[in-house]
Amino acid sequence: MEMNKIDAIIDRYNKAPSALLAIMQDVQDQERYLPREAMDRIAQQLSVPIARVYQMATFFESFHLEPRGKHICTVCMGTACHVRGATRLVEALERDLEIASGETTKDLQFTIEEVNCVGACALGPLVIIDGEYHGTMTSGRLGKLVKKMKKASAKEDAGGDN
Amino acid sequence: MSVTFSINGVKVEAATGDNVLDTARTNGFEIPSLCHHEAVSPYGACRLCLVEINKGGRKKITTSCNYEVLDGIDVKTDSPEIHKHRAMVLELILAEAPKSEQVQALAAQYGVKQSRFANAKNDEAQKDRDNCILCGLCTRVCSEIVEVNALTFNGRGDKRGVGSPYLEQPQTCIACGACAWVCPTDCIGFSEEDGVRKVHRWGRELPMAKDENGRPVAPVFQLHHFKKRVGLPDDFFKKAPGSR
Numbered sequence: 001m002e003m004n005k006i007d008a009i010i011d012r013y014n015k016a017p018s019a020l021l022a023i024m025q026d027v028q029d030q031e032r033y034l035p036r037e038a039m040d041r042i043a044q045q046l047s048v049p050i051a052r053v054y055q056m057a058t059f060f061e062s063f064h065l066e067p068r069g070k071h072i073c074t075v076c077m078g079t080a081c082h083v084r085g086a087t088r089l090v091e092a093l094e095r096d097l098e099i100a101s102g103e104t105t106k107d108l109q110f111t112i113e114e115v116n117c118v119g120a121c122a123l124g125p126l127v128i129i130d131g132e133y134h135g136t137m138t139s140g141r142l143g144k145l146v147k148k149m150k151k152a153s154a155k156e157d158a159g160g161d162n
Numbered sequence: 163m164s165v166t167f168s169i170n171g172v173k174v175e176a177a178t179g180d181n182v183l184d185t186a187r188t189n190g191f192e193i194p195s196l197c198h199h200e201a202v203s204p205y206g207a208c209r210l211c212l213v214e215i216n217k218g219g220r221k222k223i224t225t226s227c228n229y230e231v232l233d234g235i236d237v238k239t240d241s242p243e244i245h246k247h248r249a250m251v252l253e254l255i256l257a258e259a260p261k262s263e264q265v266q267a268l269a270a271q272y273g274v275k276q277s278r279f280a281n282a283k284n285d286e287a288q289k290d291r292d293n294c295i296l297c298g299l300c301t302r303v304c305s306e307i308v309e310v311n312a313l314t315f316n317g318r319g320d321k322r323g324v325g326s327p328y329l330e331q332p333q334t335c336i337a338c339g340a341c342a343w344v345c346p347t348d349c350i351g352f353s354e355e356d357g358v359r360k361v362h363r364w365g366r367e368l369p370m371a372k373d374e375n376g377r378p379v380a381p382v383f384q385l386h387h388f389k390k391r392v393g394l395p396d397d398f399f400k401k402a403p404g405s406r
Contacts, residue, residue, distance in 0.1 A: 050334075059316075
């Protein structure tokens with residue numbers, strides 16, 4: 001994490017304490033989570049107690065205090081998806097990515113998340129990968145999808161090294 | 163500016179901006195509460211200070227601690243209906259703080275001996291909450307009176323808790339013990355032993371400074387905070403109490 005990027009966000013809001021939430025959202029957009037150093041920096045720069053920043057960061061479900069993967073796999077666990085086997089989809093993801101639900105892979109590529117309903121019940125069971133909705137999912141298709149993504153991200157990484 | 167209204171049929175006067183609870187207590191009416199202290203801002207968390215307010219013919223039951231006094235309102239501090247609501251609230255609080263003597267006594271007053279509700283603290287994440295009822299007195303005292311902001315609420319819903327940022331030993335805490343003193347369920351814990359001040363729940367431990375007779379006064383950090391706020395000379399607390 002580069003501190004000057006955090007500072008740039010804080011400066012964009014003129015260090016206004018009332019912009020705390022907006023600043024935290026922008027930092028999370030950039031880092032994919034809220035690093036502790038960033039929260040300390042925001043508190044110090046805005047002259048807001050760190051207790052207040054921490055309270056807000058833990059209050060909102062959309063803030064994450066742990067690093068998250070580049071690709072977010074969200075499995076809908078709403079009633080409709082649940083009865084159509086969403087639990088099996090979570091299990092399939094856990095097996096393929098070798099992490100538990102809610103965790104992030106060591107290489108910071110994938111995160112598995114569960115959500116209680118996304119309001120697209122007719123499409124259930126539903127998996128959302130990087131914002132794209134995949135309806136009537138099966139563990140077989142999900143496995144193929146993950147394999148493809150793993151390959152793509154490995155390629156991307158190799159490309160980045162050259 | 164003053165406001166005139168009635169409590170249980172008795173005319174009372176209060177200043178604009180006062181709340182109903184404090185005014186009622188000043189005038190000798192009893193209203194139970196757990197989350198209120200006149201020194202800090204009202205919060206309306208415990209829901210025990212419920213009263214019936216009749217405003218221009220419209221009645222409603224609401225918390226009196228955060229209800230601002232108004233000309234001509236009619237306040238009833240007790241009725242069978244209010245009693246019923248308080249008993250319900252106490253049953254819920256008792257489930258949160260089954261070991262607290264104050265809560266038990268208050269519940270008994272309202273005929274509640276046992277709670278029908280499960281204790282949420284059987285949950286792993288809630289284990290360290292003990293008898294905490296999340297009234298927010300400790301956090302308000304810490305930010306409004308002591309002004310060090312060492313404590314805060316965290317999470318929300320059934321995961322809501324109270325503690326220091328990152329749940330570590332609070333770095334800005336001066337171990338003054340105000341939180342432990344104000345806590346209505348005594349779930350924080352405070353001790354002074356062998357020249358060390360401890361605030362148990364937050365895990366804060368600070369060595370205490372000694373005066374010229376070698377008696378422990380208070381944690382160095384706390385004295386520093388006092389000296390800065392009041393503008394006392396540097397050696398003020400080194401002198402024995404009689405010679406300051």
